[in-house]
Amino acid sequence: xxxxSIFATALAVIGITAASAAETPVTFTKDVAPILEARCQICHxxxxxxxxxxxxxxxxxxxxxxxxxxxxxxxMPPWFIDKNIGVQHFSNDVSLTDQEIATIVQWVxxxxxxxxxxxxxxxxxxxxxxxxxxxxxxxxxxxSKDVVVKAKGPDWWPDILVDPGxxxxxxxxxxxxxxxKGRPVIHHIRTSIVEPEAGTRHSGQLDGNVxxxxxxxxxxxxxxxxxxxxxxxxxxxxxxxxxxxxxxFQFHLHSSGTExxxxxxxxxxxxxxxxxxxxxxxxxxxxxxxxxxxxxxxxVRSDGYMxxxxxxxxxxxxxxxxxxxxxxxxxxIYPNGKTEMLSCAHFLFNWHLNYVYADDAAPLLPAGTIxxxxxxxxxxxxxxxxxDPDAQITWGERTIDEMGSAWLSYYYMSDEDFSKExxxxxxxxxxxxxxx
Numbered sequence: 001x002x003x004x005s006i007f008a009t010a011l012a013v014i015g016i017t018a019a020s021a022a023e024t025p026v027t028f029t030k031d032v033a034p035i036l037e038a039r040c041q042i043c044h045x046x047x048x049x050x051x052x053x054x055x056x057x058x059x060x061x062x063x064x065x066x067x068x069x070x071x072x073x074x075x076m077p078p079w080f081i082d083k084n085i086g087v088q089h090f091s092n093d094v095s096l097t098d099q100e101i102a103t104i105v106q107w108v109x110x111x112x113x114x115x116x117x118x119x120x121x122x123x124x125x126x127x128x129x130x131x132x133x134x135x136x137x138x139x140x141x142x143x144s145k146d147v148v149v150k151a152k153g154p155d156w157w158p159d160i161l162v163d164p165g166x167x168x169x170x171x172x173x174x175x176x177x178x179x180x181k182g183r184p185v186i187h188h189i190r191t192s193i194v195e196p197e198a199g200t201r202h203s204g205q206l207d208g209n210v211x212x213x214x215x216x217x218x219x220x221x222x223x224x225x226x227x228x229x230x231x232x233x234x235x236x237x238x239x240x241x242x243x244x245x246x247x248x249f250q251f252h253l254h255s256s257g258t259e260x261x262x263x264x265x266x267x268x269x270x271x272x273x274x275x276x277x278x279x280x281x282x283x284x285x286x287x288x289x290x291x292x293x294x295x296x297x298x299x300v301r302s303d304g305y306m307x308x309x310x311x312x313x314x315x316x317x318x319x320x321x322x323x324x325x326x327x328x329x330x331x332x333i334y335p336n337g338k339t340e341m342l343s344c345a346h347f348l349f350n351w352h353l354n355y356v357y358a359d360d361a362a363p364l365l366p367a368g369t370i371x372x373x374x375x376x377x378x379x380x381x382x383x384x385x386x387x388d389p390d391a392q393i394t395w396g397e398r399t400i401d402e403m404g405s406a407w408l409s410y411y412y413m414s415d416e417d418f419s420k421e422x423x424x425x426x427x428x429x430x431x432x433x434x435x436x
């Protein structure tokens with residue numbers, strides 16, 4: 001499988017820039033600031049995860065050449081879907097258009113002029129850093145006691161089971177995890193549903209309704225990682241959470257030189273009582289547990305497969321690897337033997353992005369389809385994230401080990417619903433084609 005080079009995009013954008021160079025000069029206040037406000041300042045402002053603020057010309061000007069480099073390589077804003085393969089419409093797409101990239105490049109190449117201060121757009125107003133993207137939750141689940149990460153020590157993966165006190169079955173419409181304390185030492189958080197019949201295996205008690213668990217992960221619910229926000233399910237679909245269910249928080253924590261307390265809030269927005277959505281969403285991984293990456297190998301491929309026993313609508317695709325992750329694709333192998341590449345994405349370990357398909361573009365897959373995840377790892381010295389190209393790497397949970405999988409969310413459909421939606425999709429495509 002050939003992955004599109006970032007340099008092809010760069011050359012195309014340079015071409016656009018050259019063609020427009022004779023036009024009205026590009027300035028920060030009139031042309032670049034609106035792009036930064038819309039696409040970059042959500043992270044590039046005081047107190048957020050980016051290393052520098054880009055709120056004003058004075059803040060952005062010293063970084064002009066770096067900004068040019070990052071946007072040309074499509075590393076910023078972080079969105080790594082290959083734009084020449086598979087589905088291209090996503091509800092959470094934060095990438096820049098070719099024209100926006102060309103504008104930034106032209107601005108830098110012209111010496112990064114400020115322009116007329118009166119052209120500066122009004123400052124964008126941002127919600128609190130811990131604001132809920134899903135709206136006000138109906139239920140918030142937290143740890144009853146902070147977990148303390150030591151100043152020095154190895155990475156730590158505690159499983160912490162919490163009883164949210166559910167007394168009746170409910171369906172989840174949206175879910176989000178927010179670190180409320182200790183965000184710098186939290187690599188990621190994965191929550192799972194542990195139903196009453198699953199039982200528990202305690203290895204220690206922290207306090208009250210919080211217990212450390214061994215291997216008690218349950219059914220995947222949601223994840224927090226850099227670059228990933230809340231999950232909002234389309235109308236008429238949701239996740240079931242049964243009465244008596246507990247929530248397992250699986251943390252990946254790392255020491256930072258300072259003893260740090262951590263805590264978290266899991267927000268659940270629920271459908272009304274007694275409401276049953278038409279479609280029940282499932283989230284799981286398609287990948288491999290056996291990985292063997294030899295020293296200095298640059299393009300190690302792994303393959304995972306999962307059959308769909310009923311017609312399904314695929315909702316999202318999230319690659320998951322570690323430092324040596326390079327790229328991942330998701331392919332559909334149809335019952336008639338035909339194959340279709342649904343999505344491909346480059347992978348950077350600093351960003352764990354979930355690509356959510358737009359409603360009118362989400363793949364509709366017939367029963368018997370095999371979902372095929374294809375993962376590539378790079379253990380060479382050219383991989384700037386590689387801590388040791390001389391090491392032989394196998395599967396493991398530590399960041400110096402490797403993983404290879406795709407997190408997928410989908411729901412099964414009846415044959416009747418599948419046929420109706422497929423027909424509607426084809427009719428829309430015919431209408432669009434006739435108007436071109």
